[in-house]
Amino acid sequence: MRLLWALLRRDLILAARQGGGVGTALGFFLTVLVLLPIGIGPDQVTLQRLAPGMLWITLLLSVLLSADRIFQQDFEDGSLEVMAMAPASLELVVLTKAFAHWLSTSLPLSLAAPFLGILLNLRTETIWPLALSMVLGSLALSLLASIGASLTLNLRRGGLLISILVLPLYVPVLVFGMSATTGNPEMIMPSLLILSAMALASLVLAPIAAAAALRAYLK
Amino acid sequence: MQQFANPTQFLSLANKALPTIWAVTTILFALGLYGALVTAPPDYQQGETVRIMFVHVPAAWLAMLVYTVMALASAVAIIFRHPLADVAAKTAAPIGAVFCFLALATGSLWGKPMWGAWWVWDARLTSMFVLFLLYVGYIAIWQAIEEPTRAATIARIVALVGVVNIPIIKFSVDWWNSLHQPASVFKMGGPSIAFPMLWPLLVMGLAYTFLFLALHLISIRSEITARKLRNLQIARGEN
Numbered sequence: 001m002r003l004l005w006a007l008l009r010r011d012l013i014l015a016a017r018q019g020g021g022v023g024t025a026l027g028f029f030l031t032v033l034v035l036l037p038i039g040i041g042p043d044q045v046t047l048q049r050l051a052p053g054m055l056w057i058t059l060l061l062s063v064l065l066s067a068d069r070i071f072q073q074d075f076e077d078g079s080l081e082v083m084a085m086a087p088a089s090l091e092l093v094v095l096t097k098a099f100a101h102w103l104s105t106s107l108p109l110s111l112a113a114p115f116l117g118i119l120l121n122l123r124t125e126t127i128w129p130l131a132l133s134m135v136l137g138s139l140a141l142s143l144l145a146s147i148g149a150s151l152t153l154n155l156r157r158g159g160l161l162i163s164i165l166v167l168p169l170y171v172p173v174l175v176f177g178m179s180a181t182t183g184n185p186e187m188i189m190p191s192l193l194i195l196s197a198m199a200l201a202s203l204v205l206a207p208i209a210a211a212a213a214l215r216a217y218l219k
Numbered sequence: 220m221q222q223f224a225n226p227t228q229f230l231s232l233a234n235k236a237l238p239t240i241w242a243v244t245t246i247l248f249a250l251g252l253y254g255a256l257v258t259a260p261p262d263y264q265q266g267e268t269v270r271i272m273f274v275h276v277p278a279a280w281l282a283m284l285v286y287t288v289m290a291l292a293s294a295v296a297i298i299f300r301h302p303l304a305d306v307a308a309k310t311a312a313p314i315g316a317v318f319c320f321l322a323l324a325t326g327s328l329w330g331k332p333m334w335g336a337w338w339v340w341d342a343r344l345t346s347m348f349v350l351f352l353l354y355v356g357y358i359a360i361w362q363a364i365e366e367p368t369r370a371a372t373i374a375r376i377v378a379l380v381g382v383v384n385i386p387i388i389k390f391s392v393d394w395w396n397s398l399h400q401p402a403s404v405f406k407m408g409g410p411s412i413a414f415p416m417l418w419p420l421l422v423m424g425l426a427y428t429f430l431f432l433a434l435h436l437i438s439i440r441s442e443i444t445a446r447k448l449r450n451l452q453i454a455r456g457e458n
Contacts (some may be wrong), residue, residue, distance in 0.1 A: 102385035147380060151373055157264050164356040168349045171382050179395070198387075209284065209380050216372035 003088050004096045012195035015069075021080050022107035022108045025062045029109055032058045035115055051120035055113045059106075059134060060141065060170050064163055066105045066146035070097050071153050071214065081149050092207040094146055098206065100146055102142035110134030126181050129188045133180035136192060137173045139199040143206035144169045150213040173198060226303055226443050233436045240433045247426035254419030262416075271329040273419055277427040279322040282350060285315030285431060289357070290382035291418035293375040303439075305371040306446075308378060309361055310438035314431060323347060342393045349388050353381040367446075 017020070035108065036054050037047060074080040074097075083093045114122065114131040122130070148166035152158035180191035239306050262269035289311045296304035325335045326344065338344065364370035409417035 150361065151377060152363075156404075157363060161356070161359055161363055164352065164359055168352045168356070168388065169380070171349055172387050175391040175395040205383065209376055213373055213376050216369050216376075219369075 004092055007083070007093065007096045008100050008103075012154055013105055015100065015104035017066070022105060024055060025066050025105050025109055026112065029058055029062050029113070029116070032061065033119060037120065048123060049120040051117050051122040052126060053056055053178060054120065055117050055122075055130065056134070056137075056174055056177050056181075058140040059109055059138065060174065061166070062109055063106050063138065063141045063145055063146075063200055064166060064170075065103070066154070067149045067162055067166070068158060069148040070101050070146050074102050075153050075217070080214070084214070091207040091213060094150070094207040094210045094214065095203070098143050098146035099209070101146065102139050104151060105136065106138035106142045110138040129192075130181045133177045133195055134191055135176045136199050140202045141156070141170065143199070144173075146210045147206050147213070149211040150217075153214065153217045198209040222307070229303060230440060230443060233440055237433060238437055240429055240436070244426060244429040245395050246435055247422055247429060251422035251426045254422060259416050259419050260413075263456065265333065268329060268332045269416075271325055272416075275322060275325040275329055275425050276420060277424040278318050278325060278346065280424055281427045281431055282315055282319035282322050282347070284428070285311050285318060285383070286354070286382070288435075289315060290378050290417045293378035294373065296375050297379075302371070305375070306439055306442050307435070309371075309374065310442050311352055311435055312357050312361075314434050314438070316351065316358060318427070319347065319354055323351060342395065345390045345395075346389045349392070350385065353385070357381065 010081075036050075036058075040046060040050065041079065047182060074083070075146040084090050111131060111134075113134055114127045117127065117130065144166055145162075147169070151165055152162045155161060174193045176191045176198070180188050182197065251273065255270055259270065259273070261267045289308045292304045292308035292311065296308065308350050323344075326347075330339060357374060357377050360374050361370055362407065364373055
């Protein structure tokens with residue numbers, strides 16, 4: 001347990017000091033957010049209708065883009081092998097690293113996104129459902145991203161491959177994330193519950209799949 | 220069962236079985252197409268376009284069946300560590316992807332006269348599209364990883380992660396769609412389909428299944444041969 005705690009702290013410190021953590025992801029988020037209204041047109045009504053969807057898709061892409069950082073560097077400098085040999089099981093190591101990715105990237109993004117939505121004329125009453133659904137959903141996103149990152153570890157064209165592998169898995173999260181924000185008010189609660197179910201299910205299943213993939217690369 | 224897991228035994232069995240399988244496939248296709256194009260009556264609403272169903276629906280069935288075969292083979296490969304199971308999963312994927320593409324393409328051709336659009340974001344279309352993406356990802360993994368044993372291990376995980384997610388994706392997409400448009404739009408057949416239309420459909424389904432069996436055996440055979448060739452080349456130091 002102390003080991004995992006140290007690993008979590010190490011990953012968070014690395015994300016904060018190394019650059020390319022929250023800052024870059026947020027920068028990417030902002031860039032897409034500027035491009036979308038330019039592509040769609042500045043009409044306020046249209047933007048308001050599309051805002052939750054655009055924010056969700058931007059979140060998916062930002063998480064996906066930062067996914068390769070979960071294992072890549074540690075694999076390259078060999079520290080992943082040390083972690084694999086540690087007394088803690090590799091599944092728990094994966095879980096901790098995915099959790100660190102969530103804390104350092106996905107969670108700040110999902111907290112910031114609803115407020116950036118103001119730029120898109122987001123309806124004020126959807127801010128809270130959007131923030132809650134994104135916080136819950138982004139945990140699932142980070143965990144699923146860890147599967148993709150472990151499957152494409154050490155591949156030259158990994159970046160494109162990871163999107164093909166992971167985006168289909170993001171479909172359910174997007175569906176229920178959207179239903180929490182655009183549907184009628186009584187859909188908010190069930191959608192949030194299903195999102196937390198997805199987060200919990202991937203909390204259990206994703207580390208198993210990701211650890212199995214890592215073992216294949218570390219052999 | 221064990222003895223057919225041996226590649227040599229498997230090859231000799233496949234070579235013996237293939238002519239019969241091809242014959243059955245041909246007969247079933249002849250029968251099914253005759254039923255589909257000649258004896259089946261035109262639909263009272265859809266007219267002659269309903270005949271697209273006979274190539275479209277079996278393709279969709281097969282796209283799902285082949286993914287199941289792929290996932291089962293991957294599970295067998297994980298449990299029994301048998302290389303033939305990996306070969307079976309690997310070679311099934313492109314065939315399944317083609318069936319999936321066929322289902323999407325014929326569905327699109329059918330959609331134009333029926334719904335007035337080449338593509339509608341209906342639940343079934345969307346989940347079929349996602350299934351196609353899963354196939355593409357699986358094939359891409361085999362392409363991207365050069366070392367065969369590692370590629371096999373990673374591909375097994377991709378197939379099984381996909382099979383866990385397919386029901387979740389299907390459920391969520393069904394749910395998503397029912398929010399946006401009523402289910403009455405997509406009311407093709409179901410159990411309410413009439414017998415003159417039902418039997419050609421079922422025969423076509425069987426024909427597609429046998430076609431898959433034949434193609435799968437052939438591509439397993441050529442994959443085994445390709446591996447033998449590769450091993451020989453490595454042994455001779457040509458690689």
